Amino acid sequence: MSDSELLQIEPLELQFPFELKKQISCSMILTNKSENHVAFKVKTTNPKKYCVRPNTGVVMPNSSCDVTVTMQAQKEAPPDMQCRDKFLLQSAVVNSWIASKDITPEMFNKDSGNQVEEYKLRVAYVPPPQPPSPVREGSEEGSSPKASVSENGTVNQASDLNKMSKGLPETNGITSEVNALISKLREEKQSAIQQNNSLRQELELVRRQGQSSTAGVPIMFVIIGGLIGIVLGYLLNGILISFVDNTNT
Numbered sequence: 001m002s003d004s005e006l007l008q009i010e011p012l013e014l015q016f017p018f019e020l021k022k023q024i025s026c027s028m029i030l031t032n033k034s035e036n037h038v039a040f041k042v043k044t045t046n047p048k049k050y051c052v053r054p055n056t057g058v059v060m061p062n063s064s065c066d067v068t069v070t071m072q073a074q075k076e077a078p079p080d081m082q083c084r085d086k087f088l089l090q091s092a093v094v095n096s097w098i099a100s101k102d103i104t105p106e107m108f109n110k111d112s113g114n115q116v117e118e119y120k121l122r123v124a125y126v127p128p129p130q131p132p133s134p135v136r137e138g139s140e141e142g143s144s145p146k147a148s149v150s151e152n153g154t155v156n157q158a159s160d161l162n163k164m165s166k167g168l169p170e171t172n173g174i175t176s177e178v179n180a181l182i183s184k185l186r187e188e189k190q191s192a193i194q195q196n197n198s199l200r201q202e203l204e205l206v207r208r209q210g211q212s213s214t215a216g217v218p219i220m221f222v223i224i225g226g227l228i229g230i231v232l233g234y235l236l237n238g239i240l241i242s243f244v245d246n247t248n249t
Contacts, residue, residue, distance in 0.1 A: 006038045006091040006117050007031065007059060014087065016071050018125040025070040028121075032059040036093045039103050042067060043088040050085070057100045078125075087121040 008031040016024045032038045042055045051070045059065045069087070090108040093115040110116045 006034060006036070006093065006115070007040060007089070008033065009089060009119060009121070013122045013124055014069055015124050015126045016083075017128040018074075018077060018081065019128050020077060021073050021075065023070055023073050025068055027066055027068045029064055029066055030059055030089075030091075031064045032061060035061045037061065037096050037098065039092050039094045039098060039107055040065075041090045041103065041105075041108055042069075043090070044085060045087075046085045048072075050087075054100070056103045058094065058098060058103070081125050083123040083125050085123045087123070089119045089121060090116065091118075092116045 010029045010031070014026050014028065016026055018024065030040060038059045040057055040059065042052045044050050044052070049072055051072070053068050053070070054065075055067075057065055092107050094103075094107060106112055107114055108116055108118075
């Protein structure tokens, strides 16, 4: 921002993102912080190259004015990318009844008795902004497809390869290889599902047999205990009878 008493200028350097065969614009803001009406006029050393809108005007007290400078499309770039063009901003205090159409070159003549200021602005070429590079979501460049595991424990690599195959170039060799690989993975997936279901059935059968065998152990002990009790009863009865017979004799 300039230290001018009449108009403060921002920025002090006109920067154009240079591109061949393209019109480029930049803007500057003229701010009047005084209590006077200030007229301005913008000049350039290369008027055929630039278009300034507005190039003249009146800035009211405590107000601002936007000025747009447009550089015409250039067919070639300077070798050193240095621009030697310059702009001159003239400002002068005028009466409150002066409008933009009433501005004359004599108003900016220091010999006219008006309070006049001049400020030179430089021009610079800067690199144009680079567009953001596209980033593919959900995948990384150069990474191999990762297999995912479903809830039933099977590998879902075939579905991942299905998605990957949609983004591959449609060439005969690559397409046939990918289709064969997907078919093979589908068969392996189906086989894994069948094996998993068979294992679940076997585990359920073993679990049921274990529960029935656990429940049958006390019953077996009762039966064996009953048999032992009967045998012992017969033995004790036989012993008692033989003892009574011996006593009677």
